[in-house]
Amino acid sequence: MPKEWVPDDNDPGAHEPDTDYSAALIATLTRVLSAWTAPDFMTAVAAREGVELDPGAITMVTILSKDGPQRPSYLAAEMMTGASNISKISARLTAAGLLQRIPDPSDARAQLLELTAPGKKIAVALVRAGAGLVEELLRGWDTTDRLDLVRLLKKFEGSTITFSAGLGPATAANSTKKNNHKEH
Template identity: 35%
Template sequence: MGQERVDRERARLLDELQAAVESVMTATRSGERHRALAGRAGQDLTRGEAQTLARIVKHGPLRVSGLAEMLDADRSLASRQVEALVRAGLAERVPDPTDGRATLVSATLRGKRLTTAIRRQWAQAMGEAVTDWPTADVELLTGLLQSFGSSLLGAMESTAHEANHDEDK
């Protein structure tokens, strides 16, 4: 009976964890919020464009197909987002040195600076959210989120690997 109670308590806590993560995701996934923060950083960008630019800054130069895979989007959507970033002067297409027929996308200096400015805006917004928290609590939350993010990513990758392995059977 004791183990059953522990299992129910753990299930309840996991439900609460899922609800808390969902709340954080809702707060950070708002397209309106992304646009406002990008605007404060100096450029009107959609959430998708900001995320695309951030991936290009972090992983570029890269092909649009690789970018689409990272974004979990189809190639045409990634291509449209890249085109908007190129028109805005935040990204550029350069020849792929390994394949003369292909192009790579890289961030311009302006795109890199904007990404840094947007990250600062997000940090400022988060700082406002925890302004009354003791520093020790902010440090604790940061460490726990880093651990949780790594563990969740590992569990999700493992689940995806198992699902792909099951499909091969």
């Protein structure tokens, strides 16, 4: 009969055998997220498709491409930054001819930020850059492993969003979930 596991409060390295994977998972996710969100990584991946934008601009173009025209307040919530930063990023994108302000059809006092035709072309190039990155990272993986990775990450994402929503309104995932639609 196997010995029953008993926690040892004096040994911070003691883990229940079935949960030893948690430290490895957290360490791996931390390394991946750190790499993927590093400004130099993001700009270098985009540059492979000829896109020369700063990380904030890349993020804004990506969000507007996915979600369509949005109010600056929506972008601030999605990008987890302030209105001042959104104003600076949108000014750079507007000056580059990639972004324009349009009237909000639901509120004549408000404006939406929208990608221009050249901005949409940049968004397509960013998608190509991301697809190329994933292809390189998964080179040598068979189809089953690739599909398993996607399936498990989607499952993990769902668990994360559910957990985050239970933490309260100050969490990022909960904020994103609530703002997953156009503001009116």
